[in-house]
Amino acid sequence: MKNSKYRKNEEKIFIMLMQASCGIILLIMGLILLTILRKGIPAFSWEILTSVPKGGFYFGGEGGILNAIIGSIYLAMGATFIALIISLPTALFLNVHLRKYRKLQNAIRLFIDILWGIPSVVYGSFAFTIMIYFGLRASLIAGILTVAVFIAPIMIRSMDETLKTVPLILYEAATSLGSTKFEISYKVFFKQCIPGMVTAILLSFGRAIGDAASVLFTTGFTDNIPKSLTQPAATLPLSIFFQLTSPIPEVRERAYAAALILTIIILLISITGRGISLRYMNNQIK
């Protein structure tokens, strides 16, 4: 037996360690937000938010980044939607239909984890190769599909992790009421996991809107707002990149305004998502 003084000190040290770790994370987040706010707010203007780049924008001329804002929102929403159509059935199938096939389940999980680990630039180049083969130009739809494929593993595994927590007795209860596997999936497992599902979708949306490498070759870049899926589109990460690498200080400052806008979009989406999941939280069975 360890004596009680030793155990008390052990407890104290661990609490301090945990507090320190939390502190570091919060500090880093605070610093990032502070930088973006300090540099972004002075450069921010109504014009940036509401107009597309005019001639000479990238040399400090007039205009805004509405093209990239709209392009990013289209791209991320489209990709998240398509990824959702792929991911939800996959994650449910994995947990409901394959529940008793442990080995197969683990093999599939490993496979998806590997896909998760592949850098987005590889997805981008892969898609680019296919596009060249078929002679396709960079377009919004090509970007949407590429990003959807790239975020699908993230969405599937995040959904999978919440679905895994559904207790066996709930599965048995639903089964013994005569439910089909389909009904168990969508009426019980899905409902039980709505908060986790929303988190999975948000996480994927964040990755979709924030990634530059996968859209570089596939979506292209343009100063116009896309009017159809087959036109190229601008995106915020690339817009930030182009401005930040400029030798002109004013242009570099505007990059922070773009980063600020990107952060605000993600924040808004997260808050809405939290709201949705809180509404369904109280139906969950522990």
Added chain:
Amino acid sequence: MLHMTKEKIHIENLEVSIGKEHILKNINCTIPEKKITVILGPSGCGKTTLLKSMNRLTDLYSDVKINGKIELNGKNIYNGISDINDLRRKMGLLSQRPAPLPMNIFNNVAYGLKISGRRKKRYLRLRVEHYLKQANLWDEVKDRLYSPANSLSIGQQQRLCLARGLAVDPELILADEPTSSLDPISSQAIENRLMELKNHYTIIVVTHALRQARRIADYIIFLYLGEIIEQCEASEFFNNPKNEITKAYLRGSFN
């Protein structure tokens, strides 16, 4: 008495193994209709497994091997069953811990009706009320039908699960230690319900509580280490046990 009632379930040479473990050995028994049959035995002897093999919940486990025959109304459920969900709907399950569905109280009871295609609001309301009354829960929940089921107490949740099971209009009720997580008063409520419901349903209750078995059982199946040691009418089991293991169990020598 027993020979006058109909057989509801008939089990012949049932062998169940999970992985390398041989869990049920050469089970032969009969469940009489509209009686309470209690499956009795010490922990780990295979009571739950026997119960779950009756509505084929064992299908959900990996590595389960089942041999032998279980007949429901004279038809083997492991052979030539066209619709397994139909089979399961004939048996309401009450588990050890209540497992309400992640939805409100009303929808928990209406769930079984909805999945079998009944959607008319008025009809559903009437049926939900009826089954909640049957489970003796109506008065407590009638003003909060649309609150989440997990806001109920554990005892209320168990009665909700009973109502939900009754709502699919089963012929049998399978109850796996239905009162083990309940307080004495809620347990009493469930026991009383089961006693009344046996006029309409065939009821199988798993328990390892001898006193509960004494209170509710018409017929006893005594399991020990995966084998049936004794099966007979309750009065005979308690007053005139034949087997030495049964006698030891009744004396409380092991549990």
